[in-house]
Amino acid sequence: MSTDAVLYDHPGPRAKIRNLVLTVVFGLGLLALLYWIYVKFDQKNQWAAELWTPFLEANTWVNFIIPGLQQTLAAALVAMVLSLTFGIVFAVGRLSDHWWVRVPAGAVVEFFRAVPLLLMIFFIFYGLPYVNGGVPIPAFWAVVVGLTLYNGSVLAEAFRAGVRAVPTGQSEAAYGIGMRKNQVMRFILIPQAARAMLPVIVSQLVVLVKDTALGYIVAFPELMQRGVNDLGANRANIVAAALVAAAIYIVINFLLTSLASFIERRTRRRGIRVPRNGANPVRTAAQNVAMPAGMGGGAVGA
Amino acid sequence: MDLLSDPDNLDLYLTGFSWILRLTGAGALGALVLGVILAGFRVSPIPVLRGFGAAWVNIFRNTPLTLIIFFCYFGLFSTLGLSLAEEIDVNNFWLGVIGLSVYTAAFVCEAIRSGINTVPAGQAEAARAIGLSFFQVLRMIVLPQAGRAVIAPLGSIFIALAKNSTIVGTIGLAESSNAMKTLINDYGSQTILIFLIFAGTFAAVLIPTGYLFGWLANRLAVKR
Numbered sequence: 001m002s003t004d005a006v007l008y009d010h011p012g013p014r015a016k017i018r019n020l021v022l023t024v025v026f027g028l029g030l031l032a033l034l035y036w037i038y039v040k041f042d043q044k045n046q047w048a049a050e051l052w053t054p055f056l057e058a059n060t061w062v063n064f065i066i067p068g069l070q071q072t073l074a075a076a077l078v079a080m081v082l083s084l085t086f087g088i089v090f091a092v093g094r095l096s097d098h099w100w101v102r103v104p105a106g107a108v109v110e111f112f113r114a115v116p117l118l119l120m121i122f123f124i125f126y127g128l129p130y131v132n133g134g135v136p137i138p139a140f141w142a143v144v145v146g147l148t149l150y151n152g153s154v155l156a157e158a159f160r161a162g163v164r165a166v167p168t169g170q171s172e173a174a175y176g177i178g179m180r181k182n183q184v185m186r187f188i189l190i191p192q193a194a195r196a197m198l199p200v201i202v203s204q205l206v207v208l209v210k211d212t213a214l215g216y217i218v219a220f221p222e223l224m225q226r227g228v229n230d231l232g233a234n235r236a237n238i239v240a241a242a243l244v245a246a247a248i249y250i251v252i253n254f255l256l257t258s259l260a261s262f263i264e265r266r267t268r269r270r271g272i273r274v275p276r277n278g279a280n281p282v283r284t285a286a287q288n289v290a291m292p293a294g295m296g297g298g299a300v301g302a
Numbered sequence: 303m304d305l306l307s308d309p310d311n312l313d314l315y316l317t318g319f320s321w322i323l324r325l326t327g328a329g330a331l332g333a334l335v336l337g338v339i340l341a342g343f344r345v346s347p348i349p350v351l352r353g354f355g356a357a358w359v360n361i362f363r364n365t366p367l368t369l370i371i372f373f374c375y376f377g378l379f380s381t382l383g384l385s386l387a388e389e390i391d392v393n394n395f396w397l398g399v400i401g402l403s404v405y406t407a408a409f410v411c412e413a414i415r416s417g418i419n420t421v422p423a424g425q426a427e428a429a430r431a432i433g434l435s436f437f438q439v440l441r442m443i444v445l446p447q448a449g450r451a452v453i454a455p456l457g458s459i460f461i462a463l464a465k466n467s468t469i470v471g472t473i474g475l476a477e478s479s480n481a482m483k484t485l486i487n488d489y490g491s492q493t494i495l496i497f498l499i500f501a502g503t504f505a506a507v508l509i510p511t512g513y514l515f516g517w518l519a520n521r522l523a524v525k526r
């Protein structure tokens with residue numbers, strides 16, 4: 001891993017001056033931009049006290065933001081547990097020796113990974129009641145099931161990549177001491193895969209937390225619905241409400257991401273064994289999945 | 303009228319996916335340009351630029367896209383009065399493109415930065431030793447190699463972008479998720495068929511695209 005500082009020399013006297021000039025120029029540009037935003041907000045009266053004071057009142061937090069946050073976290077938590085389960089089950093299914101398990105599991109994973117989450121939530125929420133005899137689907141479950149199918153499929157791929165990155169000697173040794181395939185999977189491969197893929201898994205959980213915001217579209221009273229839409233409608237302070245809600249999401253996800261990088265540093269320090277043949281498969285597999293995972297998933301070919 | 307024979311339904315379907323295509327295309331272009339600039343910022347010698355890039359990535363990567371698109375419409379357009387086109391459809395389209403680009407650029411930036419890390423340090427050192435400046439090292443030595451290393455992650459990002467563009471429907475653009483919702487309301491008995499058509503179209507386009515990017519990534523990888 002080349003460090004960023006490799007791209008430029010330690011600054012000499014001229015470079016120092018040049019960097020200083022660029023810093024000042026860019027800094028001024030940034031300040032000008034911020035001032036422009038400030039002025040634009042001011043023109044539209046967005047700094048008016050009555051738009052921001054609601055966030056100092058208990059009512060706003062007790063009736064809007066905290067209940068919304070609770071719903072967001074509840075949906076995220078249930079979906080996390082379900083999608084981890086879904087991910088492990090389908091990763092194992094995809095690695096099965098029997099084609100009649102492998103092929104359907106692969107089809108399910110590929111399908112749900114390629115379908116926009118919003119389509120699935122719409123289908124579950126608006127479409128299923130037509131099929132199941134008119135029983136309405138609670139918005140909570142529409143969101144949770146959608147999140148589970150989608151993130152579970154992405155996690156299944158993460159687990160699968162992790163299992164394939166475990167050196168083959170591990171499972172050979174396990175078979176050698178007489179373990180069955182089932183035992184090899186449970187005791188040898190999945191634990192190592194889970195550990196190697198932990199950063200990917202956590203960053204997928206960030207995606208999951210963010211995607212709960214889609215619940216707003218089916219009127220699930222989560223943070224976006226309660227803290228931005230309802231509050232904004234009541235107090236006509238939609239911009240302020242959106243900025244506050246964004247800050248809350250950023251804090252939650254920043255904590256999760258920090259956890260992920262902490263875990264990644266820890267696992268790297270402990271040292272995951274790496275086969276000698278060229279590129280490091282654990283890292284490459286992790287990177288391949290890591291990119292789409294952060295983004296909200298995506299099909300990585302091959 | 304029947305679901306499959308009514309020409310209006312075909313129209314709804316095609317309009318929906320043509321908006322998705324346009325959102326994906328414009329969003330990908332915007333995100334790529336912004337993302338490369340941000341990645342340059344993040345590896346530059348100037349701390350203010352690095353800070354700006356890092357702030358951008360942390361802010362937009364951790365905010366739900368739904369909220370960003372929502373803000374583009376209710377914040378930028380309704381409240382602050384940023385109008386991008388006369389027609390409401392086109393206006394919402396461009397607002398959506400802004401939201402998608404700003405959000406996706408954070409991921410493109412991180413992908414390219416991780417690509418820069420795959421370029422052996424010796425390459426940049428050699429380039430500096432023959433007297434190239436930071437910008438020249440980046441433009442002629444590092445970015446071309448980094449670009450080839452990140453084809454697969456970039457592919458995944460653009461695939462995710464195509465799926466994410468359905469979220470622009472929340473600000474009233476008649477893209478395919480809205481079209482599907484309309485059809486479900488009109489043809490309740492054929493809900494599953496409708497879902498399979500819309501979801502199937504995404505799957506049929508995006509799964510092969512994923513494999514295409516994987517193949518391209520293998521083919522164009524810098525062999526070391």
